[in-house]
Amino acid sequence: MAATTPRKNKWHKGKRFSSLEEGREALIQEAADRQDRFRVLKEDHKRFFVGCVTGPQCPYRVHLYVRQDTTEATVNRYIPRHTCDQKTHSEGVPLESGPTEPTIDDAQVLHGTIGVMVKAEENHTEETSAPLLSVPASTPRRKSRKSPSQRQTLYDRGLQTRREVLGNQHVDRSLSSKTNSFSRPMQEIVTEFAWGNVWNREGLSRQQRSLLNIGLLTALNRSTELAVHVRGAINNGLSEIEIREAIVHSLVYCGAPAAMDATRTADRVLGEMQDNGEHERVLT
Ligand SMILES: [Zn+2]
Numbered sequence: 284m285a286a287t288t289p290r291k292n293k294w295h296k297g298k299r300f301s302s303l304e305e306g307r308e309a310l311i312q313e314a315a316d317r318q319d320r321f322r323v324l325k326e327d328h329k330r331f332f333v334g335c336v337t338g339p340q341c342p343y344r345v346h347l348y349v350r351q352d353t354t355e356a357t358v359n360r361y362i363p364r365h366t367c368d369q370k371t372h373s374e375g376v377p378l379e380s381g382p383t384e385p386t387i388d389d390a391q392v393l394h395g396t397i398g399v400m401v402k403a404e405e406n407h408t409e410e411t412s413a414p415l416l417s418v419p420a421s422t423p424r425r426k427s428r429k430s431p432s433q434r435q436t437l438y439d440r441g442l443q444t445r446r447e448v449l450g451n452q453h454v455d456r457s458l459s460s461k462t463n464s465f466s467r468p469m470q471e472i473v474t475e476f477a478w479g480n481v482w483n484r485e486g487l488s489r490q491q492r493s494l495l496n497i498g499l500l501t502a503l504n505r506s507t508e509l510a511v512h513v514r515g516a517i518n519n520g521l522s523e524i525e526i527r528e529a530i531v532h533s534l535v536y537c538g539a540p541a542a543m544d545a546t547r548t549a550d551r552v553l554g555e556m557q558d559n560g561e562h563e564r565v566l567t
C-alpha cells in the first residue's frame with residue numbers, strides 16, 4: 284500500500300492518480316499523517332468526497348473524481364485548511380462506534396447520504412476491499428446491493444477482461460472518442476456487468492462464451508456487435524474454421540439472411556485484423 288501513496292505527493296486541485304482506489308488511499312494516508320479526521324460525504328465507483336468531521340462550518344474538503352472515460356482519478360476540489368480546531372475533531376465519534384447522527388449538511392441534502400465519521404489512521408490500514416463509508420440516509424443498505432467499492436472492483440475487472448478479449452485499441456476507442464454523457468452510462472454498465480460479472484463467471488471458458496456470442500449475435504442480426512465478438516473470438520483462441528462453422532450452423536436455426544450477413548461481417552473483420560497484423564488468415 285505504501286508504494287501507491289508516496290508521501291511527497293503534494294495535494295492540489297488537478298492532482299491525478301491512476302485510479303480512484305489509489306487516490307482514496309493516498310487521501311486517507313494524508314489525513315492520517317496530518318492527524319485529521321474526516322467524514323465521507325459521498326462515495327461511489329466514480330467519486331470520493333470528504334469533508335471535516337466538524338461539518339459544513341469547516342471548509343476542509345477534498346473531492347476526487349474518476350476522469351471521464353478512464354479509471355484515472357483527479358482531485359477536483361481541495362481545500363486543505365481547517366477553521367475548526369483539533370479539539371473539535373477529537374469529539375468526533377470513532378469509526379468503531381458505527382454510523383453517527385451527523386447534522387444535515389449540504390452533501391446530505393444534495394446526495395441523500397449520511398457521512399460516517401472516519402478515524403483516518405485506523406481506516407487506512409484496512410484492505411482495499413473494505414466496505415464503503417457512506418450509507419443511505421434513512422434505510423439500512425440492502426444486502427443485495429453492491430457497495431461502491433465492489434462496483435469499482437467489478438468495473439476494474441470488467442475493463443481488464445474487456446481489454447484482454449477485445450484488445451486495448453478497441454476498448455480505448457469505445458471508452459473515449461465515441462462516448463459522451465449520453466453513451467457513457469451504457470459503457471460503464473456493460474463494462475461492469477457484462478465484462479466484470481458475466482464474462483468472469485466460471486462454468487464456461489472464454490472460448491465457449493465467444494462461440495456462443497457468435498451464434499447469439501447472428502440470431503439477433505446485430506452485425507456491429509458481431510464484428511466486435513469475431514475479434515474477441517480470435518483473441519480468445521477460436522479458429523477461423525470454428526467461427527465459420529458456428530455461422531454455418533446458425534443458418535439452420537436463424538435462416539440464411541442472418542447467416543449470410545454474419546458471414547460477410549466475420550469475413551470483413553478477419554480481413555481487417557489481417558491488415559492490422561493482428562491475425563493471419565487461414566481461410567482465404
Ligand atoms: Zn475542520
